[in-house]
Amino acid sequence: MFLTLTERSPLHDAIIVPPYMQLLGQDSDFRAKYGGRLSVVFHVAFLDEPSASLSVNNSIGELDLTNDHYSLSVRVIRLVDNVFSSIFYGLFEIIFSIEKVMQTDSGVYKLVAKNEFGVSEATFRLKVIRRKLQNCSFEEDTCDWANNCNGGGNGIGWLRRSGPTSTHGTGPQAGDRGSGMIVVIFFGSLGSSHFSLSIGLVSLCVCFFLVCLPRGLFLSADFCISFLSGYYLYLETNFPTRVGDKVCLQSPLKTSRRHPTTLKFAYHMSGSEVGCLTVKQMLYPTKPVVVKPLWTLCGDQGDQWHTAKVSVGPIRPYRRSRIVFEATSGGSLGDIAIDSFEFHY
Numbered sequence: 001m002f003l004t005l006t007e008r009s010p011l012h013d014a015i016i017v018p019p020y021m022q023l024l025g026q027d028s029d030f031r032a033k034y035g036g037r038l039s040v041v042f043h044v045a046f047l048d049e050p051s052a053s054l055s056v057n058n059s060i061g062e063l064d065l066t067n068d069h070y071s072l073s074v075r076v077i078r079l080v081d082n083v084f085s086s087i088f089y090g091l092f093e094i095i096f097s098i099e100k101v102m103q104t105d106s107g108v109y110k111l112v113a114k115n116e117f118g119v120s121e122a123t124f125r126l127k128v129i130r131r132k133l134q135n136c137s138f139e140e141d142t143c144d145w146a147n148n149c150n151g152g153g154n155g156i157g158w159l160r161r162s163g164p165t166s167t168h169g170t171g172p173q174a175g176d177r178g179s180g181m182i183v184v185i186f187f188g189s190l191g192s193s194h195f196s197l198s199i200g201l202v203s204l205c206v207c208f209f210l211v212c213l214p215r216g217l218f219l220s221a222d223f224c225i226s227f228l229s230g231y232y233l234y235l236e237t238n239f240p241t242r243v244g245d246k247v248c249l250q251s252p253l254k255t256s257r258r259h260p261t262t263l264k265f266a267y268h269m270s271g272s273e274v275g276c277l278t279v280k281q282m283l284y285p286t287k288p289v290v291v292k293p294l295w296t297l298c299g300d301q302g303d304q305w306h307t308a309k310v311s312v313g314p315i316r317p318y319r320r321s322r323i324v325f326e327a328t329s330g331g332s333l334g335d336i337a338i339d340s341f342e343f344h345y
Contacts, residue, residue, distance in 0.1 A: 171335035175230020234337035273331025
């Protein structure tokens with residue numbers, strides 16, 4: 001809270017007013033590079049007492065400042081003790097940071113300071129600059145590619161996963177590429193030597209029932225080996241997914257380029273009931289949106305990753321476009337997976 005003092009008697013005529021807060025530099029519009037780090041500095045004067053609080057909101061609601069994406073730090077610039085009321089007040093520097101700026105971070109943000117005497121707000125607008133679509137292997141996240149089309153009303157979508165899918169005979173064992181991890185569990189004796197490796201009961205159950213047993217990965221009665229590596233996205237075709245349901249993975253909106261772009265990606269389509277995988281381009285601004293098919297493949301392609309390339313060209317007079325990966329379910333025995341997006345400009 002900001003403490004205003006009168007000219008007559010600075011000690012006895014102090015007046016408590018609502019919080020006073022301002023953005024450093026009075027700049028309410030910010031631009032940040034996709035994948036970079038953003039820090040916004042506020043100066044706030046408020047009463048230092050238990051009911052004082054700070055929060056940050058955007059269009060979705062109040063942000064979770066305890067995760068790794070957003071953070072809020074406070075530094076004391078000046079702190080004064082009013083000897084007559086035993087109240088501390090002062091000027092503080094508040095730094096709001098986004099550790100890795102994503103396309104979805106664009107929008108209006110509001111820092112709110114409040115206590116029992118009032119509320120003060122400071123607002124800024126963030127625009128994320130992303131001139132080109134970036135390569136993505138899905139190791140950390142979906143790189144701002146978003147689920148869309150709602151799975152035919154079932155609420156299903158592309159799932160991010162590492163390791164084999166839940167149904168034997170469908171889906172990949174691991175991502176298209178990436179560092180692996182070998183899990184080895186010993187059961188009893190090995191050869192003529194008798195020894196045992198003591199592990200936790202929970203770890204044993206997880207490996208045996210979720211890794212070894214579904215995949216038949218027994219090299220002998222003594223141990224089981226599973227190779228797990230890399231993340232990928234896939235359509236899970238078990239219930240509640242129905243035959244004909246669709247899931248869509250949609251890129252961020254990008255500005256049309258003068259020269260064609262080549263998109264290289266990996267796909268895995270294995271099982272007796274595999275549906276179709278389609279890549280298409282949505283063109284803006286039009287109503288309804290113009291859709292241009294780029295690539296389609298249906299049916300079982302074997303239990304291995306394949307590579308495909310599509311050309312994404314500039315389409316005049318359209319100024320912006322999105323790339324969409326659409327998978328259609330053909331039945332419960334046919335998962336469809338994608339990985340390793342690469343753009344060559």
